Amino acid sequence: MSDLxxxxxxxLAQIEAASDETALEAIRIAALGKKGSxxxxxxxxxSMSPEDxxxxxxxxxxxxxxxxxxxxxxxxVLKDAALTARLARETVDITLxxxxxxxxxxxxxxxxxxxxELTAIFADMGFGVAEGPxxxxxxxxxxxxxxxxGHPAREMHDTFFFxxxxxxxxxxxxxxxxxxxxxxxxxxxxxxxxxxxxRTYRCDSDQTHTPMFHQVEGxxxxxxSTIGTLKWVLEEFxxxxxxxxxxxxxxxxxxxxxTEPSYECDIRCDxxxxxxKFGEGNxxxxxxxxxxxxxxxxxMSGIDxxxxxxxxxxxxxxxxxxxKYGMNDLRAxxxxxxxxxxxxxxxxxxVPTLFGGVSG
Ligand code: PHE
Numbered sequence: 001m002s003d004l005x006x007x008x009x010x011x012l013a014q015i016e017a018a019s020d021e022t023a024l025e026a027i028r029i030a031a032l033g034k035k036g037s038x039x040x041x042x043x044x045x046x047s048m049s050p051e052d053x054x055x056x057x058x059x060x061x062x063x064x065x066x067x068x069x070x071x072x073x074x075x076x077v078l079k080d081a082a083l084t085a086r087l088a089r090e091t092v093d094i095t096l097x098x099x100x101x102x103x104x105x106x107x108x109x110x111x112x113x114x115x116x117e118l119t120a121i122f123a124d125m126g127f128g129v130a131e132g133p134x135x136x137x138x139x140x141x142x143x144x145x146x147x148x149x150g151h152p153a154r155e156m157h158d159t160f161f162f163x164x165x166x167x168x169x170x171x172x173x174x175x176x177x178x179x180x181x182x183x184x185x186x187x188x189x190x191x192x193x194x195x196x197x198x199r200t201y202r203c204d205s206d207q208t209h210t211p212m213f214h215q216v217e218g219x220x221x222x223x224x225s226t227i228g229t230l231k232w233v234l235e236e237f238x239x240x241x242x243x244x245x246x247x248x249x250x251x252x253x254x255x256x257x258x259t260e261p262s263y264e265c266d267i268r269c270d271x272x273x274x275x276x277k278f279g280e281g282n283x284x285x286x287x288x289x290x291x292x293x294x295x296x297x298x299x300m301s302g303i304d305x306x307x308x309x310x311x312x313x314x315x316x317x318x319x320x321x322x323x324k325y326g327m328n329d330l331r332a333x334x335x336x337x338x339x340x341x342x343x344x345x346x347x348x349x350x351v352p353t354l355f356g357g358v359s360g
Contacts, residue, residue: 007037008063015070021078028071038064107345111214111333114321115197117352118216121240122195124354125233127218130194132180134201135162135171140179145258146296153257158203160211173201177217178258181293181312184219185301190308191222197317207329214317221293221303221310227261230290230311238267238287240354242324244279259291259312275326285323288315 011031018024031038041060045053108116119129132140147154157175164170180196188194196217205211220229231249238247248268256262265288270281290313295305318330325344327333332340 004041004059004063007041008066011037011067012070015067015074018074018078020082021075024071024075024078031067032064032071038067103348106348107341108348109333109341110321110325110327110344110346111317113346113352114317114324115214115216118197118237118241118317118320119195120352120354121237122218124240125236126193128194130180130184130196130219131198132174132177132183132196134174134199136174136179137171138169140182141172141174141176144182144297144300145178146294146300147257151257153255160201160203175202176200176314177215178312178314180217181219181258182297182301185221185298185303190303190310191220192310193220193222194218205331207331208319208322210318210330210334212334213330216315216317218290218313218315219293219310220312221298221308223308225310227292227311230292230313234265234288234290234313238278241320242278246279248279250284254289254291256289256291258294258297259289260294262289262291264289265313276323287320288313290314 011027014027015024018027028036030036033039038060042064045057045060048056123129141159142154143149159175160173162171177196177198177200180198184192184194184196196219197214198216199212200215201212202209203211218233220233231251235247235249238249239245250266250268251263252266254262254264264286266284266286267278268281269279269283269285270277271283272281276285290311293310293312298305298308318333321333322328322330327344
């Protein structure tokens with residue numbers, strides 16, 4: 001009897017002390033399993049006298065039930081505790097702000113946006129895109145564009161030259177996108193209709209000039225294009241780009257060695273309000289240089305000027321970006337200030353198209 005009492009006390013203490021379900025299962029097997037301590041006691045019943053069996057039988061069975069109940073109760077407690085611990089471990093703080101994803105945070109730089117816009121507009125008029133290197137030779141940047149050696153127009157470009165090579169020639173950072181005209185005429189047969197957007201460099205820096213800036217060149221070579229065609233192309237471009245129903249342009253005679261005649265083109269605008277408006281007002285804003293491609297340039301590029309003719313124009317991309325989107329300091333374009341790009345940048349998935357509105 002006292003054996004059974006101490007077995008009960010011992011088992012109950014073990015059950016109480018079991019710290020997890022595995023430990024509890026080990027206790028169950030040790031007590032109620034085939035060779036468990038209680039099962040061994042039950043086996044003894046067979047060899048007992050009927051009287052003893054009558055008195056001890058219920059006690060052992062009672063002990064078996066009691067231990068069974070204690071195991072079940074403890075298992076419930078341990079299960080609850082395990083669940084509570086797991087819930088605590090796996091908590092999610094739903095008040096934490098979401099980490100922003102790249103497409104909602106990132107912005108397209110206004111220059112990239114404007115290049116996409118003007119590419120879409122010119123593509124609609126049948127223009128392809130041509131590119132050339134930023135590091136150019138003197139030949140492509142000047143000579144092939146009909147700048148005579150020693151001509152003062154070369155000096156007007158504030159060129160960044162590299163150190164001279166042994167043979168005396170010097171590479172330079174292209175001062176305009178016009179060398180791409182020459183490269184395109186050498187590579188393609190007329191009819192040619194391309195724009196050439198890209199980086200250009202001049203040693204200059206103030207509110208409206210940076211040493212690196214962007215231009216877009218336009219070049220059309222065929223047998224029939226005239227100044228009239230040029231005016232139409234530019235007018236269509238300016239209307240689409242500034243998203244206005246009409247623009248008024250003024251062409252002033254100018255000089256570029258690679259075009260003849262040459263013009264500077266101004267557009268009518270109104271600067272009386274806080275924002276500049278195009279197509280109305282009494283002010284004129286210079287916007288681009290243009291002209292008919294000089295016969296010498298055609299000839300040097302392998303095109304017969306007796307057969308072909310055409311026009312070219314060059315425009316500052318940064319300048320038209322500032323005009324359209326209202327920035328006032330060009331230098332900020334290249335400061336890489338995240339706050340600036342947040343304010344003036346464009347959402348990456350809003351790609352400019354003619355049907356969706358070029359400014360997205
Ligand atoms: N390349 C000229 C400039 O940078 C612009 C231009 C391009 C003028 C094409 C006429 C024709 O000032």
